[in-house]
Structures are given as structure tokens and as C-alpha cells.
Amino acid sequence: MRSWSSPAVPDLSDHGTGTPPRVYDSSRRGLAVLGPGLVDSARADDPHAPAGLYVCGITPYDATHMGHAATYVTFDVLHRVLLDGGRPVRYAQNITDVDDPLLERAERDGIDWRDLAAREIALFGDDMAALRVIAPGGYCGVVESMDSIAAGVRQLLDSGAAYEVPADDAQAPGSADVYLDLARCPRFGEVSGWTREQMLEVYADRGGDPDRAGKRDPLDPLLWRAARAGEPSWEAAGLPAGRPGWHIECTCIAVDHLGTAFDVQGGGIDLVFPHHEMSGVQAESLYGAGSFARVYMHQEMVGLDGSKMSKSKGNLVLVSTLRAEGVDPMAIRLVLLDHHYRTPWDWTADALQSAQQRLAAWRAGVETVSADQAQRLLVDVRELLSDDLDTPAALAAVDACMLARDGDGSGARLARETVDALLGVEL
Template identity: 55%
Template sequence: MAPWTSPNLPGLQGKGRQLALWQQQTAEMVPLEVGETARMYVCGITPYDATHLGHAATYVTFDLAARVLWDAGHEVRYVQNVTDVDDPLLERATRDGVDWRDLATSEIELFHSDMAALRVLAPDHYVSVVETMDRHVATIQGLVAKGVTYLVPTPDAAEDGAQDIYLDLSTQQTFGAASGWDRAQMLEVFADRGGDPERAGKRDELDPLLWRVEREGEPAWDAGELRRGRPGWHVECTTIALDHLGMGFDLQGGGTDLIFPHHEMSAVQAVALTDDPPFARTYAHQAMVAYDGEKMSKSKGNLVRVSDLRRAGVDPMAIRLVLLDHHYRTPWEYTDDMLDTAVKRWDRWTRALACRGDDNAATLIDGMRTAMAGDLDSAGAVRLIDDWAAGPDVGAPSPLVTDAIDALLGLRA
């Protein structure tokens, strides 16, 4: 599947800093030790509703990570999936009386336009589950062949005798390593995040679904001895990351709601298949964005959609500035005042870029590089630009600062 078109990325004089990210499990800043090519995977959308600010925050955060890696001299191989078949999509399509494929197509197109407007760098590999179904089937067949799966009776299967397939976590010594969570923490959220702890016939409440055999009225694909069906949610990221990045890739990203079960299960499935831990060497997670007192989410409907703001005439750079003004690990709640502040800030910056000159550009760029390499401190970089923009007019534009704000923060008039 083709992604949106990336904006041009201007080069800066000198070389940026090595990216370091805070690791919750060890409570320390850890430099990313990457080779010539940095390998990054970020979990993509399930396309059943428009991009809200919580989604946008995630993709802007890992856009920033890619920019810092590029500035430090690395090539970046960036992979993102599209969950274009899953229960939420099918349920929304049924509710609205539309074909699930049409709903997915329209929402993917809208997501692309939002990302392009926000000047988010497109992934190098943008991978649809439906378009790569044979690869997901191969992953599950490989796990079955390893003897780490089991069948669960499925009375509502469309085909007599067909049974769902689960991973037996008791066979996996690395389970829990990706999240660092204990069993009580896992069980607390598992059912609310797509798990089925009460499913009859499972060996353990937390065992993840690998293959859901066909039910009447649901989409399904031929899969040989697996019987017709479709993959469980976590399988797609296991397969796509392995296909395009391999084991031990540098950075796995997503929202904090993906720490468990999604990132944990994706990782343990990969290790079960390859016997070669780790799946990802570093994880980073975007904190949740709230609105009206609750986490912004499609299920709650308390959404501030990027496309709605754009239709109302809001400059996408002001929307991006709202996101940049918050550190990615800190939860926050959106208010309209934040957008007003961002609009005024962007206006000040664009006026300053036309008349401040580049006399202090080197100092500003050095400070921005330090802030962004230190756990993606975009809010700190924003404050530095505020201070620079308050300086005296010299009657000349600021091309070096203009390029730095673009290359490191993704903002350009």
C-alpha cells in the first residue's frame, strides 16, 4: 500500500546528537545504539474513524524520532502497518451499513491527507494486513510447526470442526519482558484492550489469539490446514516487522495503550517463531491525550479530529505546534486555548523568520538539537525558539533557522 507523500527534509550544517530515550523499566535515559541504518516500527491505524489529536500526537512523536536520527547521520528504515481488517472496523461498518472495505479505504485516504497536512514523514514501508495475508498465514503456520500453539473449540465457526488457534504462553520464557508488567497489571486491562480472558477452552487467560476461523458474515481467507479465517490483531505487527526489519530492530513505537497486550504479544510471538530475542531493542510510548475529562478515543466519541480543524481553516502548523508543546511521555488534556496559543505562536515565529536574520542561528540550532536528542523534548525546543523570536529585528530573513525548525520540528510556512 502506498503511503502519503513525505515533505522534503532540509539538511543542516554539522551533525546532530545521538538520540536517547527514557526507559521506564530501568528508569534511565538510554542512547539508541544504531548502525548506519536505524530501524523503526510504529503501529498504524485501524481505519474506522478519522484521525484525532491522540493519533496525531503518536505519529508526530515518531516523526520527530526519525528526524533526529536523520540529523545524526543515520538512514532510517521506517515501517508502519494498517489494520484494515479487525473487529472495530467490521463493527463500525455494520453499524453504518457500509462495506468494511469501503470504510477502510475512505478512512485511510483521510488519514493520509491529515499526515501530509501535518508534514509527517511517510514510512518507507506502509503495509496493509489484507494485502499481505499470505505472510500472516505463514507466520501462524510457523508457530504451529514449532509446537507452541493449541486449538480452542469454536462452536460458531462457519465450517464444521474448524477451531481457533492460540499461542501457549507457558512455552515462552520471554513473556513479560517487553512490557515489564506483572500478571495482575496485565489482567486488569486485557479484556478492555481486545483480549478474551473468559474464552472457554483457553489454557491461560492471557494466551493471545493467533487465528480466528471464519464465522458467518465475516471476511475470511484460505489458509490451508489453518482453515479459512483471519489473523489475530497482534500477528500483523509480528509479521510485518520481521519481514521488513528483522529481529532486534532499534525502536518500536505507539501509544501507551499498546504497551500491553499489543507490544508484549507482538514481541513474544516473534521470539516464539525465531528463538532470537529481542524483538525490539528499545520501546517508546506516546502518553494519552484527553478531552472533556477522559482519554480521547473513538469508542468514547470525545474526539478532536485533525480533519475537522483543517476544515475550519486552522493552519496545520498550528495543530502540529499544539502537539509539540507537550512532551510525549506526559499525559495532557486538550483545550481550545491551546490552539489559540499555537496560532499566535506560529504567527510570531513566521514574522520573526522574515526579519531576525541568522546571527544567532548556530546557538539556537545547537540548543534545539540537544533538546530533541534528549528524549524528544519538543516542548523545550519550542521555548528556545520563543526566546529567539523575541529578539531584535535586523531586517533580513533567517534561512538557517527556517531550515532547522523544519528539519527538527517539521514546521514550515
């Protein structure tokens, strides 16, 4: 699958390089440095080894809302900080282009699910390009990854890590669904740190089927769903005709594109459990301990009027709608950057208006920045972003520089490139 076009990122290496960032790792419940010596990396002595970044993509049944945008902008900043520190980045992202929510929306709207997915994937790409998010080098849908995912499921079955549950309502008599046996996953629960009671409380609402008869454990995740009437399905050697469960797609796509033991698994905070928990233990069942992400990093929720912004609730502020209304995408990006990724917040019209005013002030003020002011700005922004991506403080540092209006303009280019390279804001 083709991703969107990446923006050009200015090279600041003539002015030194940034330091490896510290970010919050959900699995450790604390900060971790994304640099040499991270965990027990085989590349610990190579500060320029590529960083592997995997961020879970969209299920394309509706347009990009601010919760999505906040997630992808956060990891775009991380991408930029790693590049500025001299580390190439291998970035991969999936698209869940066949799943129940997509099929249900397509049926509701009377549209072929493939056409709905194609439309929304294209719109998402347009939104990401407008927000100047660096595109993933590995951008892959479930449909085009079917062979790899099916091979992973077969391997889990062959090893005894997975088991079959008869599917009496399947299209083909005698078919079975396939589940992971969590009893064989000793590290299950380490990513989220949740109790079993906490997991069961949300599992059904987050795509699980705890009440499915025949499962060995209510929390065991679906790996392969045998074909039902009216559902899309694929033929796969050694499996019944069917399609993958949700979590196994990311396990296989991430490893296919980044290899085992990559640096960061990212996404929204609602993916900590079950999605990232399950993705990780499935990888370890396939490839052994330590074979998935070293760090799990999550964007907090964005709300509207006190409620989580979500497609299911319909309380959405859409990037595409604001763009159609003539809002500068850089103002949208500034709203997102003005909130730390680990702090939940609500979108407001006032926040957008403030961001528009800030953007206008920066574009006017950058022409007056002196060389010394620009150099100081670069040092400050690098330092702030390396400290758990403190984007609100970085914006404040840019405010102080741009609004001084007492320079001679000799640092305008460096100031502009600093804001572009590290924050992704084009002035």
C-alpha cells in the same frame, strides 16, 4: 499499500550533525541511547547503520483524532532527529484494515467494511501529509500481508509454540482457533513490567478474550480466528479459513519490512500491554531471543475534558475537522509539540489559539534572525531534542530566537530550515 507523500526535509549537514537521541524505553523503565552500541547490536561499530523504526498504525474505522496525531508527530520528530544525526531510517507502519471494531462500525453504518477502511485510510493519509509527517517506506495493511501472517501462524503451530482450541461456532465444522502458548515464552511480561493481576484487569477491554473456554492460560493471545458466519475470511494452507488475531499482524509486518532486532517499536501508551508485549514474545517464538524491538517507546494519552480522547467514547477532536475549519496544520502540530510525549495532557481551545499566535510570531520573526542567532538556535534545538525529545523546550528556544527581533536577517534561511528539518514546522 501506497502511503502519503512525504515533505522535503532540509539537509543541515553543512552545519554538522546531531547526536544520537536518548529516549525512554518502556521495557527498561529508563532511558536508552539510539546509537552505536545500543544493546548488543551487530552494527554497534557503524554509527551510520540504518535505524529501524516501526510504529503501530490505525484501525481505519474513524478519522484521525489528536491522540493519533500526537503519536505520529512524536515519532516523526524522532525520525527527523535520527536523520539529522546521519542515520538513514527504515520506517514501517501497519494498517489494521480488518478487525472487529472496523467490522462493527461498517455494520452499524451500513457500509462495506472495505469501503469504510479505504475511506478512512485516505483521510488519515491526508491528515498526515498536512501535518508534514514523513511517510513510512513500508506501509502495509493486514489484508495484503495475509500470506506472511498465515505462514507465521503455521510456523508457531508446527513448533509447538501455538495450539488449537475447537471453535464450535465456526462456519466450517471441526474448525479451530489458534492461540500462542505463553507458558513457552519465558520473557513474557518484560516489555510492560506488569503483574499478572494488572494484565488480567485490562485484557478483556483491550481486545483479549480471557474467558474463552479451552485456552491454556486466560492471557494466551489469539493468532488465527476460524471463519464465523458473516465475517470476512481467507484461505490459508495448513489453517482453517479465517483471519489473523490483532498482535500477530504487527509481529510479521515489522519483521517483513525491518528484519529482526530493529531499533524502535512505537505507539500509544495503551499499546504497552497487551499489544507490544504480545508482538514481542510472538517474534521471539518465531525467530529466537532478541528478534524484535530493542527499544519500546510510547506516547502518553491526549484527553479532552479530563477523559482520554478515544473513538469508543466519542470525545474526539479531529485533525480533518480543524483543517476543514481553516486551521493551519502547522498550528495543530505546534500544539502537539508543546507537550512532552511522556506527559498526558488535555486538548483545549486555548492551546490552539496560543499555537496560532506562536506560529504567526515565528513567521514574522524568522526574517530578522542573524547568522549567529540561527547557529545558536540549531545547536540548542539539536541538544534539546536529543534529550528524550524535549519538544516543549525546543519550542521555547525557537521563541527566544524569533522574538528577539534584533538581528539583521542573515540567518533567516538557516533558522527556517532548522525549524523545518527538526520540528517539522514550515514557516
